[in-house]
Amino acid sequence: xxxxxxxxxxxxxxxxxxxxxxxxxxxxxxxxxxxxxxxxxxxxxxxxxxxxxxxxxxxxxxxxxxxxxxxxxxxxxxxxxxxxxxxxxxxxxxxxxxxxxxxxxxxxxxxxxxxxxxxxxxxxxxxxxxxxxxxxxxxxxxxxxxxxxxxxxxxxxxxxxxxxxxxxxxxxxxxxxxxxxxxxxxxxxxxxxxxxxxxxxxxxxxxxxxxxxxxxxxxxxxxxxxxxxxxxxxxxxxxxxxxxxxxxxxxxxxxxxxxxxxxxxxxxxxxxxxxxxxxxxxxxxxxxxxxxxxxxxxxxxxxxxxxxxxxxxxxxxxxxxxxxxxxxxxxxxxxxxxxxxxxxxxxxxxxxxxxxxxxxxxxxxxxxxxxxxxxxxxxxxxxxxxxxxxxxxxxxxxxxxxxx
Amino acid sequence: xxxxxxxxxxxxxxxxxxxxxxxxxxxxxxxxxxxxxxxxxxxxxxxxxxxxxxxxxxxxxxxxxxxxxxxxxxxxxxxxxxxxxxxxxxxxxxxxxxxxxxxxxxxxxxxxxxxxxxxxxxxxxx
Numbered sequence: 018x019x020x021x022x023x024x025x026x027x028x029x030x031x032x033x034x035x036x037x038x039x040x041x042x043x044x045x046x047x048x049x050x051x052x053x054x055x056x057x058x059x060x061x062x063x064x065x066x067x068x069x070x071x072x073x074x075x076x077x078x079x080x081x082x083x084x085x086x087x088x089x090x091x092x093x094x095x096x097x098x099x100x101x102x103x104x105x106x107x108x109x110x111x112x113x114x115x116x117x118x119x120x121x122x123x124x125x126x127x128x129x130x131x132x133x134x135x136x137x138x139x140x141x142x143x144x145x146x147x148x149x150x151x152x153x154x155x156x157x158x159x160x161x162x163x164x165x166x167x168x169x170x171x172x173x174x175x176x177x178x179x180x181x182x183x184x185x186x187x188x189x190x191x192x193x194x195x196x197x198x199x200x201x202x203x204x205x206x207x208x209x210x211x212x213x214x215x216x217x218x219x220x221x222x223x224x225x226x227x228x229x230x231x232x233x234x235x236x237x238x239x240x241x242x243x244x245x246x247x248x249x250x251x252x253x254x255x256x257x258x259x260x261x262x263x264x265x266x267x268x269x270x271x272x273x274x275x276x277x278x279x280x281x282x283x284x285x286x287x288x289x290x291x292x293x294x295x296x297x298x299x300x301x302x303x304x305x306x307x308x309x310x311x312x313x314x315x316x317x318x319x320x321x322x323x324x325x326x327x328x329x330x331x332x333x334x335x336x337x338x339x340x341x342x343x344x345x346x347x348x349x350x351x352x353x354x355x356x357x358x359x360x361x362x363x364x365x366x367x368x369x370x371x372x373x374x375x376x377x378x379x380x381x382x383x384x385x386x387x388x389x390x391x392x393x394x395x396x397x398x399x400x401x402x403x404x405x406x407x408x409x410x411x412x413x414x415x416x417x418x419x420x421x
Numbered sequence: 422x423x424x425x426x427x428x429x430x431x432x433x434x435x436x437x438x439x440x441x442x443x444x445x446x447x448x449x450x451x452x453x454x455x456x457x458x459x460x461x462x463x464x465x466x467x468x469x470x471x472x473x474x475x476x477x478x479x480x481x482x483x484x485x486x487x488x489x490x491x492x493x494x495x496x497x498x499x500x501x502x503x504x505x506x507x508x509x510x511x512x513x514x515x516x517x518x519x520x521x522x523x524x525x526x527x528x529x530x531x532x533x534x535x536x537x538x539x540x541x542x543x544x545x546x547x
Contacts, residue, residue, distance in 0.1 A: 081510070082510070086433065089431045089444070090431045090432060093430065093431055093473075094431060094446070094470060094473055094474075095473055095474060098474065147538070147540055148540055317443060317444060318433050318434065318441055318442070318443040318444035319441060319443070319527070320440065320441045320518075320527075326541065326542035327535050327538070327540075327541040327542055328531050328535050328536055328541045328542030329542060330527075331527050331528075331530040331531035331534070331535045332526060332527050332530055334535055334541075335530050335535065
């Protein structure tokens with residue numbers, strides 16, 4: 018009974034926590050520029066995130082440890098410090114992008130510039146972490162996150178041709194603008210496998226007291242939760258393809274993206290979009306901040322937990338406070354939320370080998386995992402997707418930098 | 422017989438009540454003639470940790486410690502005699518997180534930053 022509840026809760030939470038600014042921006046841009054043609058990148062990224070999330074939950078359930086501490090213990094600080102440093106930078110970039118998303122939603126609703134909203138948005142996030150518990154963060158985001166289903170509702174309304182959708186699931190070469198095509202492909206994958214999800218998820222599993230008997234709960238949450246989450250991302254891509262594609266509109270600002278729901282919901286579309294984005298980004302920003310604090314505390318062996326009072330874990334609280342402040346200041350300085358998002362999603366993909374390889378080695382540690390170690394199939398799938406995304410990312414980063 | 426690096430280096434260190442103190446950043450071994458080496462002490466701190474990345478990192482950590490450090494010493498040494506017990510998860514030592522030099526930063530941040538912000542914990546009410 019308790020497990021059934023955990024399963025349901027986990028699925029709802031991962032659907033709510035899955036969709037963020039990265040999924041939105043990459044999906045909308047891909048849909049506007051290439052119709053359904055990039056759906057395959059979404060499928061590839063989802064497959065990878067299912068494997069990675071399942072692995073991180075399985076590790077936590079079987080060993081009772083989180084990934085950062087285990088990598089440090091198994092391979093030593095010298096090996097762990099490289100991915101750790103990369104992860105800190107990725108977390109800060111992603112946090113800045115999510116705060117940009119919240120501030121942009123507020124700009125849509127009030128007409129006041131996102132730069133003005135960045136700091137108040139940061140304060141709101143910080144208050145949430147300062148005063149509430151892990152469970153409160155998780156449940157409220159799970160419920161509010163359901164609002165992002167508007168993208169799926171809108172996509173259904175357009176009745177896209179099933180054959181065209183299926184064709185998009187098969188990788189194909191672009192007819193025009195290959196640079197942008199590959200760049201978007203890699204940023205879609207990068208947005209789906211945001212590393213913060215792994216660290217947040219496995220720390221959550223430890224906090225919920227998972228043990229070996231939760232392996233099936235974990236498997237269910239990863240497969241069903243991530244698939245549903247991906248359906249929301251696909252919804253945004255499809256709506257964008259139907260709205261912007263025929264009109265040959267390329268989406269190069271957040272303001273344009275905001276109009277995508279007004280056809281289906283003439284009166285509420287604009288506000289619904291703002292609310293969905295604001296909530297999705299708030300949930301993601303909370304997860305990113307906690308994930309960074311978890312990861313740092315676990316690396317150095319500090320006290321950590323989402324439900325303790327700040328004074329009981331002063332260093333943990335200092336990490337998320339400092340991170341939110343830094344990220345909010347970056348947005349106040351006037352970084353373009355759209356560019357920060359695309360850049361950090363591409364870096365996510367480029368950094369994947371450094372982050373995933375030690376993790377993959379860990380998952381093959383039969384001394385600790387015994388029968389629950391990775392099988393050949395998961396290893397092959399993860400290695401394949403890592404190689405593909407890494408190659409794509411390394412090819413695209415120079416293009417991205419030159420393109421600007 | 423233990424595999425020293427695998428079983429001790431980088432492991433979680435907790436105090437006598439199980440409160441976290443940090444991780445084993447360095448091990449000092451004592452070589453004994455005709456007998457296997459034994460662990461003389463565990464070291465915790467940024468400087469011993471940075472030393473593992475190279476001399477330059479160690480020098481940088483030393484400078485940081487001299488300028489801004491709040492710990493009484495750059496390396497907190499825990500002699501092996503103060504290890505109470507250990508398992509695969511943690512090493513329990515005879516210290517208290519309340520006053521151990523290993524948690525000096527935790528106390529400094531609590532006092533100078535966290536507690537000055539309203540709503541930081543139960544003691545606000547009093």
